[in-house]
Amino acid sequence: MQSENPFVADFVKMMNGAAGTLAGVGREARDNARERFREFLGDMDFVSREEFEAVKEMAATARGEIEDLKARIAKLEGKSGE
Template identity: 35%
Template sequence: MSQSNRIFDDLGRLMNEAAGVADGVRREVETVVKAQAQRIVNDMELVKREDFDALRELVQVQGEEIDALRKEIAALRGDKPAT
């Protein structure tokens, strides 16, 4: 009976060690994949979302300013306002 318990104890310990090793391998693979993905993204020279949003807002404001200046120029020239 004690021999049987010892076998099961050894088997349980072996399975726990295997699970620990598998978890370590999983973490290592995740680290490598994340590093590779980050390298690919950096190589693509993608713009950050914050930079894109800031530039979009700036372009929108400038577009509104251009429209206002066009209307002002048209008024000074006496042109009919464009619709």
């Protein structure tokens, strides 16, 4: 029959508690770092992918319209070669 030493049992409980505490501190530090990084990125002037794609589409449409208008102006001015 083996008896449990109360000192060892208390020491093991204390180490388990310390390990849990350290894990909690690690999670809290990670979460704080993430939040700081998000704040840092939020202060910068980034646009979302959706906004970028919308502006890109608007620019392509505007370029097409400009080319059409150039052709119409050239035709009206008689520079189209006709």
